[in-house]
Amino acid sequence: RNEEISSAELGVNFKKSKVIKAALNGYYTMWNNRPVTGSRSVGTENYYYNVPGMRALHRGVELEAEYNLDKMLSVEGVLSIGDWRWKSASTSYITDENGTTIGEPVQFDARNVKVGDAAQLQSSFALRFAPVKGLYLKPRITYFDNNYADFNPDALSGENGGKQSWRMPSYYTADISLGYSRDISNKFNLGARINLLNITENVFITDALNNEFGSTFDATSAGIS
Numbered sequence: 001r002n003e004e005i006s007s008a009e010l011g012v013n014f015k016k017s018k019v020i021k022a023a024l025n026g027y028y029t030m031w032n033n034r035p036v037t038g039s040r041s042v043g044t045e046n047y048y049y050n051v052p053g054m055r056a057l058h059r060g061v062e063l064e065a066e067y068n069l070d071k072m073l074s075v076e077g078v079l080s081i082g083d084w085r086w087k088s089a090s091t092s093y094i095t096d097e098n099g100t101t102i103g104e105p106v107q108f109d110a111r112n113v114k115v116g117d118a119a120q121l122q123s124s125f126a127l128r129f130a131p132v133k134g135l136y137l138k139p140r141i142t143y144f145d146n147n148y149a150d151f152n153p154d155a156l157s158g159e160n161g162g163k164q165s166w167r168m169p170s171y172y173t174a175d176i177s178l179g180y181s182r183d184i185s186n187k188f189n190l191g192a193r194i195n196l197l198n199i200t201e202n203v204f205i206t207d208a209l210n211n212e213f214g215s216t217f218d219a220t221s222a223g224i225s
Contacts, residue, residue, distance in 0.1 A: 109161030
């Protein structure tokens with residue numbers, strides 16, 4: 001079945017002042033029939049399956065602001081706070097290529113479990129330096145938090161129903177952008193830009209799957225704390 005999305009947004013922009021500009025936006029989105037994948041070991045075989053009909057609620061607020069200190073220097077900030085949660089419990093059946101049911105049904109409860117693999121808190125701070133017309137230098141620091149592992153439906157059954165996934169460590173990245181543009185005619189503009197991403201070479205986690213190795217996985221012996 002096709003996905004169904006119902007969404008509402010409300011925002012306000014403040015641009016009357018030459019010194020400060022700001023935009024505030026709120027959103028409320030309900031996803032229906034959102035696909036979810038899982039895996040389960042049956043005997044010596046590992047099977048992957050799809051779960052149809054899942055619902056997820058995405059809601060949050062976003063703020064962008066710019067403050068011009070003078071003609072050459074401005075400060076930019078972004079803040080995004082989200083609350084994304086699954087809203088479904090379901091039963092799934094694993095079948096082989098011939099449609100034969102394999103093993104026991106997967107009964108799981110993902111209600112109020114955080115949607116995974118997306119940082120639900122993001123904030124950034126940047127300085128934009130423009131010494132001459134058309135040329136700018138912008139260093140930026142972006143912070144990521146409230147990022148949860150995606151869930152394996154097989155891990156949310158029985159007493160573990162509705163159990164929250166692993167919350168990944170927060171992290172930040174430091175980036176630098178350098179650009180130049182100029183008008184070459186009334187209709188054409190020529191520009192060039194260079195982006196240096198994660199200049200501090202931070203190591204971080206952006207994607208994970210809860211209970212990916214099953215209940216028999218020994219994290220200690222694998223060197224994971």
